[in-house]
Amino acid sequence: xxxxxxxxxxxxxxxxxxxxxxxxxxxxxxxxxxxxxxxxxxxxxxxxxxxxxxxxxxxxxxxxxxxxxxxxxxxxxxxxxxxxxxxxxxxxxxxxxxxxxxxxxxxxxxxxxxxxxxxxxxxxxxxxxxxxxxxxxxxxxxxxxxxxxxxxxxxxxxxxxxxxxxxxxxxxxxxxxxxxxxxxxxxxxxxxxxxxxxxxxxxxxxxxxxxxxxxxxxxxxxxxxxxxxxxxxxxxxxxxxxxxxxxxxxxxxxxxxxxxxxxxxxxxxx
Amino acid sequence: xxxxxxxxxxxxxxxxxxxxxxxxxxxxxxxxxxxxxxxxxxxxxxxxxxxxxxxxxxxxxxxxxxxxxxxxxxxxxxxxxxxxxxxxxxxxxxxxxxxxxxxxxxxxxxxxxxxxxxxxxxxxxxxxxxxxxxxxxxxxxxxxxxxxxxxxxxxxxxxxxxxxxxxxxxxxxxxxxxxxxxxxxxxxxxxxxxxxxxxxxxxxxxxxxxxxxxxxxxxxxxxxxxxxxxxxxxxxxxxxxxxxxxxxxxxxxxxxxxxxxxxxxxxxxxxxxxxxxxxxxxxxxxxxxxxxxxxxxxxxxxxxx
Numbered sequence: 194x195x196x197x198x199x200x201x202x203x204x205x206x207x208x209x210x211x212x213x214x215x216x217x218x219x220x221x222x223x224x225x226x227x228x229x230x231x232x233x234x235x236x237x238x239x240x241x242x243x244x245x246x247x248x249x250x251x252x253x254x255x256x257x258x259x260x261x262x263x264x265x266x267x268x269x270x271x272x273x274x275x276x277x278x279x280x281x282x283x284x285x286x287x288x289x290x291x292x293x294x295x296x297x298x299x300x301x302x303x304x305x306x307x308x309x310x311x312x313x314x315x316x317x318x319x320x321x322x323x324x325x326x327x328x329x330x331x332x333x334x335x336x337x338x339x340x341x342x343x344x345x346x347x348x349x350x351x352x353x354x355x356x357x358x359x360x361x362x363x364x365x366x367x368x369x370x371x372x373x374x375x376x377x378x379x380x381x382x383x384x385x386x387x388x389x390x391x392x393x394x395x396x397x398x399x400x401x402x403x404x405x406x407x408x409x410x411x412x413x414x415x416x417x418x419x420x421x422x423x424x425x426x427x428x429x430x431x432x433x434x435x436x437x438x439x440x441x442x443x444x445x446x447x448x449x450x451x452x453x454x455x456x457x458x459x460x461x462x463x
Numbered sequence: 464x465x466x467x468x469x470x471x472x473x474x475x476x477x478x479x480x481x482x483x484x485x486x487x488x489x490x491x492x493x494x495x496x497x498x499x500x501x502x503x504x505x506x507x508x509x510x511x512x513x514x515x516x517x518x519x520x521x522x523x524x525x526x527x528x529x530x531x532x533x534x535x536x537x538x539x540x541x542x543x544x545x546x547x548x549x550x551x552x553x554x555x556x557x558x559x560x561x562x563x564x565x566x567x568x569x570x571x572x573x574x575x576x577x578x579x580x581x582x583x584x585x586x587x588x589x590x591x592x593x594x595x596x597x598x599x600x601x602x603x604x605x606x607x608x609x610x611x612x613x614x615x616x617x618x619x620x621x622x623x624x625x626x627x628x629x630x631x632x633x634x635x636x637x638x639x640x641x642x643x644x645x646x647x648x649x650x651x652x653x654x655x656x657x658x659x660x661x662x663x664x665x666x667x668x669x670x671x672x673x674x675x676x677x678x679x680x681x682x683x684x685x686x687x688x689x690x691x692x693x694x695x696x697x698x699x700x701x702x703x704x705x706x707x708x709x710x711x712x713x714x715x716x717x718x719x720x721x722x723x724x725x726x727x728x729x730x731x732x733x734x735x736x737x738x739x740x741x742x743x744x745x746x747x748x749x750x751x752x753x754x755x756x757x758x759x760x761x762x763x764x765x766x767x768x
Contacts, residue, residue: 246647272649285647287640289707290633297630298637303649306630354648 194224194394195362200244200254214240215251216418222411227388227395231405231437232415233444238398239280241415242366245396247271259361273303276355276393278348278368285351288340292331292350295339296320299354327353327383345376349383356387363388365397369404381408402434416444468605470728474721475612476677477692479670481700481716482623484693486663489712490627492639495660496552496690497537498667500559501530503686505668507563510681513577523580523672530668531661533559538657563683570683579676584611612673619666620713627709635659636709667693688741691748696720698751 202215214237222228232238244251245258247268255264258274279285286295297311297320317335325332329349331342339347348368355363365384369377385408388395399405405412412429414422414437422440424432480502487495505526512522533555540551564570588594588603596606626632637645638655646652667689675681699722700715701707731737 267651269646269649269651272647275647277647279643279647284641284643287637287644289640290637294633295637298633298645298648301630301634301648306634306650308626308629308631311628311630311633 194226194259195220195222195245195396196255196257197221197241197245198255198257200241200256201252202240202244202249203252214418215244215254217254218415218418218420220413220420222394222396224394225392226411227393227409228397228411228413229405229409230396230398230413230415231400231402233441235417236415237418238415239366240418242364242396242398245362246275246277246364274361275364276302276358276360276362277364278351278355278366280367280370282344282348282351282371285354286339286347289338291336291338292324292342293317293320293335295350296324296335296354296357299357302354302358302360323353323357324350329379343376345372345379348372348376348380352380352383352387356391356393359391359393361394363393363395365395365399367398367400370400402437405437406432406434414440465602465605466728466732467725468601468609470724471721472605472609472612472677473674474724475609475616475717476673477670477724478616478696478717478720479619479666479673480689480693481696481720482619482713483663483665483667483670484690485697485712485716486623486659486666488694489697490636490639490709491656491659491663493541493656493660494549494552495534495537495663496549497533497555497559497660497664498690498693499686499688500556500563501533501664501667501686502671502674502689503563503681503683504533504559504566505530505671506675506681506685507566507572507671507683508668509672510572510574510675511566511568513574513579513676514572516577519578519580519583519676523669523676526672527665527669530671531665533668534660534662534664535657537664538653538660541660542653542656560683567681567683571680572682573680574675580673581608581611581676584608608677612677615673616717619669620717623713624710688744691741691744692723693720695744695748695751696723698748699723702751 197218197220200215200218204212204214218237218241230238230241243249245256247263247266247270250265255262257263258271263271263274277285287298290298293312297316300316300320321332321335324335327349329346331346331350339350342350352368368384369380372380381404384397387393395409397409410425410429412422412424412432413420421444480498483498487493508529509522509526512525513519537551537555540546540554541548546554584607585604587607590604592603593600594603594606627636634645634650635655635658638650638652638659642652645655671686674685696719697716698719700717700719701712703718703722704711704715706712727740730743735743
């Protein structure tokens with residue numbers, strides 16, 4: 194379904210701010226699998242998601258999706274295959290448009306938009322039914338502007354919009370990180386329900402060890418622009434939040450070791 | 464009374480300009496300054512064609528297309544060449560000054576007896592006849608002209624309302640509201656911006672073409688300050704209707720444009736020097752932009768005291 198080969202991306206190349214965000218990431222994701230991506234700050238996990246979505250083009254490497262080579266495709270073209278939810282609840286919805294209008298936009302994801310009515314009564318009914326199924330009581334407020342909703346409600350709607358047309362690939366970028374705990378739980382529950390029901394191929398970046406341990410059927414851990422662990426099957430099912438924290442601690446110790454070694458070298462030779 | 468009808472007609476014609484500003488500034492959130500040039504472009508293309516005997520409807524249509532082309536140029540500069548939107552508009556506006564002089568061949572073209580859209584409406588009534596409207600007697604020809612303009616504005620306004628309810632129009636609104644979101648839903652934001660600017664400047668050129676046919680001449684200077692004027696109309700309209708729903712915004716733009724013309728007519732009657740008009744307009748827009756914030760700050764201070 195998704196094939197990433199040796200992805201490399203460096204930001205601000207040749208300046209003092211040079212960041213080597215991706216240093217050769219290779220990853221194949223089967224159709225229907227739910228991959229959780231974790232990593233330290235600046236490890237490149239969000240960059241990886243953005244590279245797949247096409248927010249920028251990678252320096253080298255290739256991206257294949259649904260049998261097509263999309264490496265050079267601009268973001269809006271890849272949207273044909275991809276549904277996305279962002280970390281910021283304000284990024285995924287248009288605040289001055291109504292709930293129904295936002296959903297109508299999502300119903301045309303990646304398709305030609307012509308001069309037909311955006312919201313006919315048939316579509317309105319379908320959308321109301323989808324909103325009702327979420328169980329958040331928003332189905333009677335479809336004409337309200339999105340801007341009047343809470344962050345949690347907006348994120349739930351963004352999730353619904355991303356999954357509305359059953360995308361080949363669902364990308365979730367720390368989509369509960371900016372929410373209060375109660376809303377975060379709700380959004381995660383909706384996320385899992387939707388992924389299970391529609392068997393969506395998913396990549397989810399998260400900061401929560403709890404989510405990482407108990408969601409998904411595969412877990413990838415990134416450090417400094419590379420994948421260092423890849424847990425699948427039974428190995429993934431056995432993971433606990435504590436075990437994951439242990440792995441992070443290992444990484445931290447290795448980093449410190451590196452720093453100590455570098456310091457020693459500096460003292461000896463400089 | 465003639466003054467009133469005159470400013471009403473002018474206000475209605477210039478509401479097309481307000482529509483253009485509404486689309487670029489409010490719907491696309493693009494600060495487009497092309498309008499100063501594209502209004503004159505519409506006027507000069509219409510004038511040049513009318514003087515050489517073209518069908519007035521065809522001449523007006525070509526004027527609109529010329530404006531749309533100017534808007535698309537600004538859009539292409541801003542999106543494909545990554546030039547700041549304000550600068551892109553200024554570049555095109557400046558270039559259009561020369562284009563307009565080329566189109567007209569001189570800085571002022573009087574239409575003389577050329578047939579225009581409005582003259583054909585005028586001829587529906589006999590000269591010097593007066594019609595009773597309520598308490599007043601008004602020249603029948605003026606009423607025919609304003610009637611036709613009103614019809615045109617209503618048609619364009621209804622067209623815009625309909626357009627912004629289609630899939631394409633809704634995507635355009637979302638482009639101005641949240642471009643990240645609509646890009647993730649598969650819309651080419653660059654193309655959408657360019658298309659929107661083309662429509663906006665097409666409407667502005669339409670205003671220029673009608674203005675020329677109404678006042679009977681085209682002048683290369685006629686576009687100066689038009690962006691600010693259109694913006695003033697949009698702001699008045701928003702204040703009057705107090706809503707950001709598209710239908711109301713569009714009605715508001717017409718009301719704002721007409722009201723602004725009436726205010727100008729009254730001010731001039733009371734002895735405002737016409738030379739000061741642009742200054743007054745600019746100050747008015749400034750006040751309208753700043754006043755809400757000042758008002759909020761003042762209320763906050765009062766509530767703390």
